[in-house]
Amino acid sequence: MTDPLLSVRDLHVQFNTDEGTVRAVDGVSFDVARGETVCVVGESGSGKTVACESITKLIPMPPGEIAGGEILFDGEDLTEASEKRLEDIRGGRIAHVFQNPQSALNPVYPVGAQIVEAIRLHRDVSKEAARDRAIDLLDRVGIPEATARIDDYPHEFSGGMKQRVVIAMALAADPDLLIADEPTTALDVTIQAQILRLLRDLQDEFGMSIVFVTHDLGVVAEIADRVVVMYSGKVMETGPVYDVFEQPSHPYTKALLGCLPGQGKSMEPIGGTLPDPKNPPAGCRFHPRCPHATTDCRTGDHPELLDVGTDHEAACVYYGPGYDASVIRGDAVSESTAADGGSEGGTPGDASKSGGDDR
Numbered sequence: 001m002t003d004p005l006l007s008v009r010d011l012h013v014q015f016n017t018d019e020g021t022v023r024a025v026d027g028v029s030f031d032v033a034r035g036e037t038v039c040v041v042g043e044s045g046s047g048k049t050v051a052c053e054s055i056t057k058l059i060p061m062p063p064g065e066i067a068g069g070e071i072l073f074d075g076e077d078l079t080e081a082s083e084k085r086l087e088d089i090r091g092g093r094i095a096h097v098f099q100n101p102q103s104a105l106n107p108v109y110p111v112g113a114q115i116v117e118a119i120r121l122h123r124d125v126s127k128e129a130a131r132d133r134a135i136d137l138l139d140r141v142g143i144p145e146a147t148a149r150i151d152d153y154p155h156e157f158s159g160g161m162k163q164r165v166v167i168a169m170a171l172a173a174d175p176d177l178l179i180a181d182e183p184t185t186a187l188d189v190t191i192q193a194q195i196l197r198l199l200r201d202l203q204d205e206f207g208m209s210i211v212f213v214t215h216d217l218g219v220v221a222e223i224a225d226r227v228v229v230m231y232s233g234k235v236m237e238t239g240p241v242y243d244v245f246e247q248p249s250h251p252y253t254k255a256l257l258g259c260l261p262g263q264g265k266s267m268e269p270i271g272g273t274l275p276d277p278k279n280p281p282a283g284c285r286f287h288p289r290c291p292h293a294t295t296d297c298r299t300g301d302h303p304e305l306l307d308v309g310t311d312h313e314a315a316c317v318y319y320g321p322g323y324d325a326s327v328i329r330g331d332a333v334s335e336s337t338a339a340d341g342g343s344e345g346g347t348p349g350d351a352s353k354s355g356g357d358d359r
C-alpha cells in the first residue's frame with residue numbers, strides 16, 4: 001500500500017478564550033488515501049470543521065492554536081509550514097468548498113474572472129488559455145451554456161449553480177485534495193443529489209481525494225469510502241463505510257445510526273447534550289449519554305481506538321480485555337466469539353443478563 005495522501009496524527013487544536021481553553025480537537029488521527037472519499041460525521045460542535053480547517057490553517061489564530069500533532073500532506077508536515085507555503089497549498093493542492101457558496105465568491109466580479117484568477121494564481125498560463133479552461137470547468141460542473149455565462153455575476157446564478165461555480169473554482173488548480181464542509185446543506189434536496197453526483201464524477205475524472213463533512217448519513221452512504229465519527233473533539237469510530245453502517249461498533253455511532261429514521265434524513269439529537277468543550281468529563285467523552293457506561297468509562301483518559309475489524313476501529317473499553325463486546329455489537333460479534341472457540345456457551349454467569357434474576 002502506498003502512503004496516504006493525508007495523515008492527521010494526534011492533532012490537538014484549541015481556542016484560547018477569556019472564558020477558558022476550548023479543546024475543539026483533542027487528539028484526532030485519521031488518514032485519507034489517494035482517490036478516496038472520507039466522510040467526517042458527528043453532532044454539531046464535535047470539532048469537524050475545526051479539524052478540517054486546521055489542515056491548511058484556515059482557523060483564526062489567535063484565538064485558535066494548533067497545540068500538538070502532525071498533519072502530513074504528501075509527506076510534508078503542514079503544522080510546520082510557513083504562511084507562504086500554505087498559501088501555495090491552499091487552492092493549489094488542497095481546495096476548500098464551504099457550506100455557503102456566497103462566501104467564496106466576490107459579488108463585484110464576474111464568475112469567469114474569479115475562476116481565471118484562481119487558475120493563474122497557481123499556473124503560469126495566458127489569460128486566454130485560463131479563460132478557455134474556466135469555460136471548460138464551468139461546463140464540466142454542469143453550468144449550461146458556460147461560454148455565454150462566464151461573464152455573469154454571482155447574483156445571476158441560483159444557489160445550486162453558485163455552488164457549482166465554487167466547485168469549478170476549487171478544481172481550477174487540479175487539487176489533490178478537496179475538503180468540502182457541508183457543501184450541500186444549504187441547497188434543496190434535488191440540487192444536493194446533483195452536486196453529490198457531480199463530485200463523484202469529478203473524482204473519477206480528476207482522481208482527487210475528498211474529505212467531506214456532513215450531518216447527513218444518507219449523504220455518507222452515498223459518497224463515502226470511509227467514515228470518521230467525531231464526538232467532543234475525539235474520533236469515536238472509523239472504518240470503511242459499509243462496515244460502519246453494517247456493524248456500528250461504538251455506542252455513539254449506534255446512537256447516530258439509530259437516529260436515522262429514513263434514508264437521507266439528518267441525525268436527530270441523541271438524549272443529552274455534547275459536553276462542555278472547556279470542561280469535558282473524565283473517561284470516555286460519551287459516558288454521560290451512554291447506556292453501557294461502566295466505572296472504567298467514567299474515569300481516566302478517553303479510551304484508545306481499538307481494532308474491531310479490518311481497518312475498523314472504535315474508542316470503547318468494551319473492545320478491551322475483560323469486556324464482552326457483544327453487549328455493544330449484538331449478535332454478529334457473539335457469532336465471531338463463538339467461532340473463536342465457543343466462548344458463547346462458556347461465558348459464565350453472563351453478568352449482562354443478571355437483570356433477569358427477579359423472575
Ligand SMILES: Nc1ncnc2c1ncn2[C@@H]1O[C@H](COP(=O)(O)OP(=O)(O)OP(=O)(O)O)[C@@H](O)[C@H]1O
Nearest residue numbers: 015022024043044045046047048049050051063277
Ligand atoms: N473561533 C472560535 N473560538 C472559540 N471556540 C470555537 C471557535 N471555533 C470553533 N469553536 C469551538 O470548537 C468546537 C468545535 O466546533 P466545530 O465548528 O468544529 O464543530 P462542528 O463539528 O463543525 O459543528 P457543526 O456541525 O455545527 O458545523 C465548538 O465547541 C466550537 O464552539
Ligand code: NI
Nearest residue numbers: 048049050181
Ligand atoms: Ni462544522
